[in-house]
């Protein structure tokens with residue numbers, strides 16, 4: 001078999017899967033991305049923290065590329081040593097918003113592709129103040145540029161109950177109303193997807209995979225475990 005792939009052909013529509021809210025599921029198609037996700041999930045490979053973080057980054061790179069196909073472009077011309085080439089350039093770089101801690105490597109993957117992006121950082125975590133399993137999302141740090149009319153990409157590798165993303169999204173709206181918001185996750189639960197779809201239907205979701213369910217501790221099954229701890233070690 002012989003295939004010619006032309007890098008200059010930039011027309012591509014995002015794939016719609018499951019519901020209109022979910023724009024794209026990376027591992028629904030056979031591709032090398034399945035290896036990256038398999039390694040993230042594998043309890044043995046996970047022992048290598050550098051590999052775990054790099055795989056989060058790689059999936060960030062791939063989702064950034066997929067999301068890039070849905071952004072607005074302008075026609076432009078670039079001067080080569082031999083002439084002029086027609087091209088399309090992003091109208092404006094997006095704002096990348098990331099939820100500490102687990103999202104840091106994922107964010108870095110997005111930055112590799114959207115290298116001129118503006119950035120927002122939010123300190124949010126599941127705090128267990130109510131009971132052993134019940135939790136409230138604690139948010140103690142938020143910094144963002146002006147979001148008015150911008151493309152916002154809000155990312156977190158794990159979309160479990162969806163409460164962290166929902167709380168952060170509504171806190172970010174204080175910085176302006178984005179023209180469009182994309183939510184990116186590596187693994188989502190069906191419960192988390194439904195939660196966001198009900199509360200943030202104006203956004204679009206791009207994921208690596210949608211798993212089976214949440215367990216009684218609100219962890220995604222089969223999932224991969226605790227993404228923050230696997231990236232950076234346990235916390236008290």
Ligand SMILES: O=P(O)(O)OC[C@H]1O[C@H](OP(=O)(O)OP(=O)(O)O)[C@H](O)[C@@H]1O
Nearest residue numbers: 101102125126159160161162163164228
């Ligand atoms: O969808 P939810 O039910 O809100 O859960 C998802 C959140 O849980 C994890 O963060 P965690 O609280 O473990 O913090 P960490 O990144 O510091 O480990 C993860 O990174 C998400 O932010």
Ligand SMILES: O=c1cc[nH]c(=O)[nH]1
Nearest residue numbers: 160219220225226227
């Ligand atoms: O499955 C889950 C749920 C929340 N946070 C994680 O890191 N993993």
Ligand SMILES: [Mg+2]
Nearest residue numbers: 226227228229
């Ligand atoms: Mg964690």
